[in-house]
Amino acid sequence: MSRRRAYTVSRALRWAIETSGRYGRQHLTPRRRSLHRSSRHAVNNAHGHYSYTGVSVVLTQEGLLGRLPVGVGVEVLCLDRDWGWFESGVGLVSGGSGAGPENVAYVMYTSGSTGRPKGVVVQHGGLANRILWAQSEYRLGEHDVVLQKTPYSFDVSVWELFWPLAVGARLAILPPEEHRDPERVAAAIDRYGVTTVHFVPSMLDQFVRAVPGGCPTLTRVLASGETLAGSTVREFQHRFRAELHNLYGPTEASIDVTSWPCPPGADPSAPVPIGRPIANMRVLILDEWWEPVPVGVAGEVFLGGVGLARGYWGRHTGVSVVLTQEGLLGRLPVGVGVEVLCLDRDWGWFESGVGLVSGGSGAGPENVAYVMYTSGSTGRPKGVVIQHGGLANFAHELRWTPKDPVGRVALNASIAFDQSLDTLLALCHGWEIVIVPESVRLAPADFLGWLARNPVDVLETTPSQLEPLLRQGLAKLPEPPSTMLVSGEAIDSALWKQLYELTDMTIWNSYGPTECTIDTTVARIGDSPQPNIGRPIANMRVLILDEWWEPVPVGVAGEVFLGGVGLARGYWGRQ
Known part of the structure; x- marks a missing residue:
């Protein structure tokens, strides 16, 4: 979807979820797929994303039509022109879409370290887990207001949109490009009585320095997307009464996988921890042999749990069975739909001959x-x-x-x-x-x-x-x-x-x-x-x-x- 930030976006995404259970690259009906893109990124990247996703439906607005490389066979719906079509309920299924935890919720594109767009496939189970964890941790109520200011091409926008609407809180949407101006963000916080807002650490640093204080309604700030500096934490806590939480999560997970409540009085020269795993997630620091490293020793971050992405769109591993041992179960990032057999627990299953084909598997030299x-x-x-x-x-x-x-x-x-x-x-x-x-x-x-x-x-x-x-x-x-x-x-x-x-x-x-x-x-x-x-x-x-x-x-x-x-x-x- 290519659309400038407006209240219609949340309604359009609700339409996408209720018609198919997913947005981004997804099937809206057996013949429809739609693409979620922000207007700023659409011009340079839309053509590349279309080639990877095979979209057949694009949600946009009339002012952007000339800037989108829409190909033959792609249906275009303009939110400012065809809104009556959405309000008519076309495509909505009575009782919901029928999507389950293993179905795709959205596909978010990231170039990572390669510079080549990759569509990360996130499932409903992971997204629901992230929203339910946030609600359990931060307790939004009917008087809370969440400011939606992150461009829709970044996964933080997903919780900004769906978390408040899922629990009965209110959603305030910042106009396009105003998220780059700290003073306008502060004005919006005061104007709408915002209680919860997200910043990337570099923008939070600018916000703290540009806004001397105030924002009395603000109760919590969530920071993620970059390394949070201890000096930024100190300045924020000196000027604002709100809580500050540091979150971490790669695009290859359902938004965030760890959280850390920044305590007052911490050493500003010390690194700010990424914290502990959120509910139903597991984070391990392993060495090159996939063994846990001692505290204080550098290693690679391995993720597991319900919030792990299914994979990259179009790059399926085809793994449906994992053979392991019981002692290693907690260290394996096994996704939804993958059967796990433990050699030290399920050996009787192997000895029974289940799955063996008389005369061999039929595999040839090219298999x-x-x-x-x-x-x-x-x-x-x-x-x-x-x-x-x-x-x-x-x-x-x-x-x-x-x-x-x-x-x-x-x-x-x-x-x-x-x-x-x-x-x-x-x-x-x-x-x-x-x-x-x-x-x-x-x-x-x-x-x-x-x-x-x-x-x-x-x-x-x-x-x-x-x-x-x-x-x-x-x-x-x-x-x-x-x-x-x-x-x-x-x-x-x-x-x-x-x-x-x-x-x-x-x-x-x-x-x-x-x-x-x-x-x-x-x-x-x-x-x-x-x-x-x-x-x-x-x-x-x-x-x-x-x-x-x-x-x-x-x-x-x-x-x-x-x-x-x-x-x-x-x-x-x-x-």
């Missing part, structure tokens, strides 16, 4: 075998799609697996990395898998003690893990591994020389990016005193090319190009 996530050089997770054909080809190429006799192989790699599949495929050849406990992987002395108690024939490891193991006597164990697989990192000359001299072991160096099926090349270290990645495995091709895509001479640096059955199909959702 997806797994999606392995990697951040690569971007720091942003990307799902690499590997096909059955590539996985089957690799299984036949396990150089270290003799047909007879079978033995024991250590599962040392995390299942978040594709090297774990190298080990798991040994099951296809009748080998026994021995799982290395996570508690010993990072401590060389503990790892050696474990290997002494649990001797294995094959150990897969990385150069950085192997080096300290060798220093502490791996090769001198009573029953050392007869075969070692080294991968995941480059082997330097010193380590290569040391491995080359271990003639009692068969040691392989393998190479392969995540964008292929586990490994692409393999080299037996005992065959060469010089580090190398070896030759391609069967049905794979590896080329070293220059900037003009021409093969380089031996010894000249170039870029690695891969081809063959083991090459990944691509990144999930990036067709």
